[in-house]
Amino acid sequence: MFHVVLRQSGPEFDPARPLDEQIGWQEHAEYVDALVADGSIVLGGPLPHGRVAHAMQAESEEELRAIWARDPWHESHLVLESIEPWEIRLDSRQLSDELRTHRRSKPGHQRGEGVEMTSSATERQRILGTLRVENGVGVVRIEDRLDAPIDEVWSALTDPARLAHWYGEVEGDLRLGGEFRARVFASGWEGTGRISECEPPHHFTTVSREPGRDESIHQVTLTADGDRTVVVYENLTVPADLLWAYGVGEQIHVEDLRAHLAGLARNDESRWEELEPAYRELAAKVA
Numbered sequence: 001m002f003h004v005v006l007r008q009s010g011p012e013f014d015p016a017r018p019l020d021e022q023i024g025w026q027e028h029a030e031y032v033d034a035l036v037a038d039g040s041i042v043l044g045g046p047l048p049h050g051r052v053a054h055a056m057q058a059e060s061e062e063e064l065r066a067i068w069a070r071d072p073w074h075e076s077h078l079v080l081e082s083i084e085p086w087e088i089r090l091d092s093r094q095l096s097d098e099l100r101t102h103r104r105s106k107p108g109h110q111r112g113e114g115v116e117m118t119s120s121a122t123e124r125q126r127i128l129g130t131l132r133v134e135n136g137v138g139v140v141r142i143e144d145r146l147d148a149p150i151d152e153v154w155s156a157l158t159d160p161a162r163l164a165h166w167y168g169e170v171e172g173d174l175r176l177g178g179e180f181r182a183r184v185f186a187s188g189w190e191g192t193g194r195i196s197e198c199e200p201p202h203h204f205t206t207v208s209r210e211p212g213r214d215e216s217i218h219q220v221t222l223t224a225d226g227d228r229t230v231v232v233y234e235n236l237t238v239p240a241d242l243l244w245a246y247g248v249g250e251q252i253h254v255e256d257l258r259a260h261l262a263g264l265a266r267n268d269e270s271r272w273e274e275l276e277p278a279y280r281e282l283a284a285k286v287a
Contacts (some may be wrong), residue, residue, distance in 0.1 A: 002086040009050035012076040027072040138238030148261040150224040154201035166260035244283035
């Protein structure tokens with residue numbers, strides 16, 4: 001008998017860490033792989049907002065609850081949300097052996113892909129931001145842990161030549177008190193700004209303005225974590241009714257920084273559509 005099992009990110013899951021750096025990841029991955037190998041898990045993968053779905057074979061809901069209770073991540077990193085019986089009416093396993101073999105030989109049908117939460121899929125569903133309103137003004141805070149030392153991250157954030165690879169075209173003096181002009185790739189924003197605070201390689205604040213708009217204040221704080229770096233990016237002057245949109249945009253900036261440090265291309269336009277529902281939901285809760 002088939003069932004659909006839904007699980008939700010638990011209290012110990014750290015969205016700022018890659019999947020394979022979560023506490024107990026290896027034990028959890030080995031346990032799930034064993035369930036795939038014995039046929040208990042037929043299909044599995046992530047859903048939006050930190051949820052995971054599995055199609056499983058078992059005689060009863062009680063059997064499945066017992067299976068997941070033995071998962072090293074049970075109640076810590078993944079919390080059981082629901083178990084529902086599922087009547088299968090469409091089944092590709094009835095296709096010919098030749099066609100199934102052809103499909104499995106295609107790129108992307110390797111171990112781990114489409115089973116549990118793959119690293120690439122989890123990266124796409126990570127929500128890095130928190131939203132709040134203070135005295136009628138919205139604040140977006142994005143936090144991530146980057147796989148680069150702090151000096152490397154500082155350089156990527158303050159060297160115009162490097163900014164041109166992932167953020168936008170920036171011209172001017174990027175030192176304390178300096179003024180600059182910028183055109184941002186992801187949003188198309190164009191305007192001027194100044195550096196109001198600067199403490200290399202840990203912190204800087206910019207005050208910027210585009211024609212016809214109020215000034216906006218952005219702060220970036222870097223903290224060394226061994227050979228990695230925790231980055232906190234805050235936009236302190238967001239229109240309260242546009243919190244969700246700024247949340248999407250600021251997360252894309254931080255993701256593009258991560259990609260640049262890894263030697264990868266920045267996000268394309270589809271990333272906005274992927275992030276929008278989650279940030280609209282966050283903004284609705286704030287409202």
